[in-house]
Each structure stands twice: as C-alpha cells, then as structure tokens.
Amino acid sequence: MNLFDSVMLERRIFANKDVLRPSYIPENLPHRKQQIKQLAEILSAALRGETPSNILIYGKTGTGKTATVKYVAKELEETSHRIGAKSEIVYINSEIFDTQYRVFAYLARIFNRKVPVMGWPTDMVYEAFREGVDRERRCVIVVLDEIDRLVRNGDEVLYNLSRINSELSRARVSVIGISNDLIFTERLDPRVKSSLGEEEIVFPPYDAKQLSDILEERAAVAFNENVLAEGVIPLCAALAAQEHGDARRALDLLRISAEIAERASSDVVTEEHVRMACERIEMNKVAEVVRTLPLHSKIVLGSMLFLGRENCRKKFTSGEIYNMYRKMCVFVGIEPLTQRRVSDLIAELDMLGLLNATVVSRGRYGRTKEISLSVPEKNLRDVLFDHRLKSLESFRIRTQMTL
DNA sequence: CTTCCACGGGAACACTGGGGTG
C-alpha cells in the first residue's frame, strides 16, 4: 500500500473531525435557548450604555457554559461594533490565571499596560489595570471561567473586581463568573457574594435525549454519510448521560470510537467501537493524571501497590501507608515528607479519584482513614515508576529478604 | 469516662523569581 493510501482511507469516515473537538463552538447550541436568551437580555444593557449586572453561571462540566458564554459574547461584540457602542469582553480561564496577581496582570496587559509576570505588589498591578481600562468610555465584561479556582486562596480578586466601578470615571466593568461548583459562593465574603451574584443562570445537565440531539447535529457535519451504525449515537449519549450529562464526554466518545474504527480499517463505526473507546478514555484519563503527579504523590500511590501485593488486602490505614511510604523514600534516597503533608497528598489523590479515603473511628484504637485504590492496578503500574523511581521495581524482593 | 490515633485547620517558615531603590 502506498504511504498516502492509508491517509486517504481516513476520508472514508471523517468529513470534518474538528467539529467534534471540545474547543469547537457551534453556531447552534441545542437545548440552551433559554440560557442564551437570559444571558443576552442581561448583557444587552451594555449596548444601551448601561452597566450589565454581574452574573454567576453554574453547571457541571460539559453542560455548555463556556460555549454559551463565548457564543453570546461574540454576538454582543459584533452588534456593539455595528451600532458603535464600546463594549469589550475579556475571557479569562482561571485555571491558568489562578491568582489575584496573575488575573490583574493579564487584564492590565489587555489594556496596554506593561506589567511584569511577577515582582510588583498587587495593588500596583491593580492600579495599572484600573488606569488602563479607564482610558476611555467603554463597557468591559470580564468572564472568569472556572471561577472556583480563584477562590481557593482568598476572595480578594473578586472583591477588588466587584468594587472597581467606584474608582472608574469613564469605563464600566462587569463580571461573569462561571463555576461548576454549586456551593463555591459559601466561601465568599457576603458583600462579594451579593455583588457577584446579582443574576444567576443555571445550566442543568443534559439528559440522554438531549445529548443525542447534540451528537446528531455535529455528526452530520463531522462524518460522511452512512458511516455510523444505528445504535452508535444513542449509546454514546447514554454512556455520557450516566456521567452527569457531560456533552464533552459524549463528543469525545464519538470521536474516539470513529478513530478506533478508522484504525481498524472499518467502513462503519459500530457499538463495539464505542465500548472500546469508553474503555480507552478511562485508561488514558488515569494514565495521564498519574504521569503528571508530583514525585511524592507517586510514591504514596506506589506504597498502596506494594501494600496490596504483600497483604492481599484492599484497604489500608494512613499509618500503614505512611510507614510504607517512608521505607520507599529511604530506598530511593529521597527525604520523606511529614505525616501531615502525606495526609494532604492522600486527600488530593482522593479528589483526583485515584484513591478512596474515608475517615473511620476505631474506638479505643483511635481515628484513621481507610484508604483503597479506586482504579485498576494494571492502569497504574506502567506509568507510575518514572525514571526517578525505576529502582523501586525491585523494592518488594528486598523487603521480603529483610523480613 | 477514658483513651487512643490520626484528622485537618492554621500559623509559620523556606525558597523562588522577580521587582524597585540608593
């Protein structure tokens, strides 16, 4: 077969793969009419020269929050450009700009102020931004995506942002916060909370039927005709609906199923391919998370593996894990962390869904955490022992010899 | 009622990479 024959084969299934990617923002957002309308109504104030209310948007991952906001933002900017109103939308992903300093530095840079990546006191950065926006009469809408990330180390950013209007003479700033955590406002100062949540919009999870609609729409563009077997879309929708109605998940499933079919040189995507895709996504997710784990977290996970191997048990107490962790650290010549710190690492691993930890009180024998692995062992092994931990693979034999 | 172990909040500290000032 010619080198390019295999490439040409791809065309048999995909017509345009990009529309299945998470970054793609469709022109039409099924089942989000109401949210779009609500958002547009609030923001339309900007076109009338008023300051739109601050908005909080809630919804789980893959419920279309970001897509909706970006879509409405685009429309708004176009309209305001057409009628000569000055409104700008700044989109900030708080996962990347996750501190007060970084948010204001980014904002200041948008408004043509030079601010170093670090080094300045924050009030100077804030001042640079304030001065930058206030240069001209305009309405600036700051979108803070994943806003809950910002609140983890204090709510000062939000406080400063919400009171900035009182220090502006020409410009006006309003904030749209996007959160997938429904209760994150509880950590906020009441004043910030009420100012930020003047309007609230909720994005409910999609059900299987709605996910099907979304998939159908994209599939019509993404695939050539008749490449999807009958039950493929309903199955992707159903699987994703089980996971809190995550549309991104559904689209990933569909795309990867098709990629698998393609690689198997199949002309059609079948339900079997979807099942394989489902498994692969799960494995990749775990592998990716584990690979990027900090060194000590890896050792903690590793200690679970070794404990499990030596004891034929699933659950271990934090004490057992810490002891094993220490031994392993000594073995590879790394200074062990304190128990307190390791307990935080365990909590993080729990959050990531790699471990399952529950606090139990064992009466006379004190309080502890019972911890078990919550992913298959085989998904961990290959990826856990990176170059620094290679030597640990012979760890088990040594311990048995010393016992 | 005591006793025990580790949980987990909070303060303090060390360190990094960058500022501005004299």
Add this chain to the structure above:
DNA sequence: CACCCCAGTGTTCCCGTGGAAG
C-alpha cells in the same frame, strides 16, 4: 551593585478534636 520588598508555592510545626472500644 547590594539590598530589601513582594506574591506565590510547598512544606513543617503545633494542636484542638472526634468518637467508639474498652
């Protein structure tokens, strides 16, 4: 140039606390 200031991150230290077995 030396020196101190600043935000941010990761860590240690200290300690009050929960709650069932004994």
